[in-house]
């Protein structure tokens with residue numbers, strides 16, 4: 001094989017930066033940023049470069065593992081493993097029905113074009129509703145808000161950073177996260193360019209984040225976003241600053257929104273939002289008067305008690321100020337294939353089509369909240385989950401109140417994990433099946449095509465062969481389905497092909513969609529059109545235009561009257577629930593007077609990253625950040641151990657005293673505190689599982705999307721006197 005060099009793209013997070021991979025005899029030797037990539041132009045963050053360490057990690061699982069009677073794992077052949085798993089799943093299905101089998105997939109699954117397609121098809125073939133994802137700890141509220149606003153959960157506006165004059169950003173830290181629900185590899189340059197051309201970037205966050213430091217920081221109370229957004233709407237409507245034409249032509253229900261916003265004057269909300277009334281009034285006027293403005297929110301706005309309402313209000317402010325579907329505002333990216341139609345025809349873009357057995361939560365894109373999984377396993381009755389497959393996910397470290405899930409996993413008849421490592425979840429599994437890394441698989445950025453700030457498309461082949469016996473997830477699923485006698489068919493076409501005895505590959509299906517799409521080659525009928533063959537000739541991808549077209553909303557919205565709903569009853573009810581909230585967070589005598597928030601770290605993303613020596617080196621340690629006044633009030637010293645307690649649990653961590661924190665807020669990154677998996681560096685990294693502080697009760701999830709409540713969790717803090725729990 002010798003020495004090879006190949007271009008590919010990173011699939012750790014959403015910028016999808018271009019990478020150059022050098023390999024020798026099929027083993028990755030070096031990863032560098034791809035200087036010829038037209039969008040990332042030689043940028044890649046430390047995580048993308050460190051992928052070489054994950055690829056070659058001696059802790060990686062590269063052969064199927066089976067749990068022995070003594071609890072240890074032993075290597076086993078693929079046939080033996082899949083035969084046994086298939087026969088146990090068949091038995092469970094025969095005895096209890098297909099809905100006794102569940103699947104949880106983690107964030108990395110969505111970066112594979114084939115993995116989610118095949119697992120959706122697998123679950124559809126089983127007729128099981130038990131599909132769970134990391135989305136309820138991240139983004140499902142955004143999709144739920146889109147379903148209410150536009151009739152489609154898959155229609156999500158992206159901020160047109162290249163043309164805006166004023167960006168109000170809530171709960172996002174793109175200088176560290178590199179952007180989410182937007183693919184813009186050089187996002188820092190895009191943000192700085194706004195300021196250079198005389199515009200503003202306003203960052204609303206309880207913490208003076210890296211992004212807030214670089215631009216304008218607007219300190220807010222944890223979980224106070226909905227109050228702030230409603231008071232912005234209050235000023236805009238009460239002062240007659242709304243874009244009346246946009247409200248009348250693009251939307252329905254602006255009058256109702258105006259009416260409900262009347263109760264949220266800036267003076268009445270300042271204690272809840274943490275933003276002085278004067279500042280809110282000025283910001284509302286600026287948003288309304290700016291030539292081009294947009295509001296954008298990410299994870300920090302998703303994990304409070306009003307995540308769907310907050311996502312809804314973000315778009316509502318953009319629309320009411322005349323900036324939705326306009327250059328420089330919130331724009332709807334177009335894919336070079338008929339994704340909207342595909343989702344509509346296949347029925348995959350669902351919201352509330354079904355409800356979870358526990359808690360009665362609506363599905364979001366066919367998934368239920370991961371926060372109900374524990375009780376779905378332990379609650380007797382029809383539809384009880386008795387087998388669980390977990391791919392590219394580590395739910396015992398990521399779901400709220402994860403101790404309950406960890407205990408519930410012991411009650412399953414079968415737990416199978418498909419992953420790169422024996423994770424904290426995998427250590428409880430009956431089988432751990434080795435998956436390929438993204439370097440070992442071909443790929444296409446299917447879920448992100450609409451999110452590229454600059455219209456762009458690419459394809460990558462695998463750049464190295466799989467290590468050991470690792471297989472792609474879709475191949476494992478396909479093989480398992482065959483052994484179970486299931487015909488996979490989430491896509492009608494796929495199902496038809498299966499019934500004809502043809503097993504189409506993901507590549508065949510995607511090529512078909514690309515070639516018959518608006519930019520496709522129509523199998524030779526359109527010269528210069530797109531196909532996978534053509535993309536393979538452009539290893540750095542193809543830029544399809546400078547900007548996405550605007551003025552497309554009417555065509556893409558799925559409500560029959562083609563207008564945005566500003567008055568869904570679900571949202572009006574949520575505003576009523578918000579208005580009935582009791583007093584502010586630091587009410588006298590409250591047992592848990594502080595509010596916990598999460599935060600992003602440059603060298604963390606998912607659990608895998610904590611086993612990379614190159615990312616964990618230096619003085620990295622898990623810590624809680626507190627404001628100096630809070631430190632003084634609660635007797636905390638910088639560097640000393642503190643104990644954070646909530647109604648649901650306690651963790652102990654070192655304290656970092658910093659004025660970047662707003663008084664009353666405590667920031668702790670998630671995803672630490674690994675214990676007992678097969679990853680030595682992650683286990684040795686220490687830290688605590690901060691999700692133990694969140695409520696494990698399904699009834700405490702956010703009602704419209706089942707979002708975990710991980711931001712704004714009431715906590716108390718004190719010097720540590722005992723041992724870490």
Ligand code: SF4
Pocket residue numbers: 010011012013014015016017043044045046047048049178
């Ligand atoms: S920013 Fe994200 S996509 Fe880019 S190199 Fe880093 S991890 Fe990969």
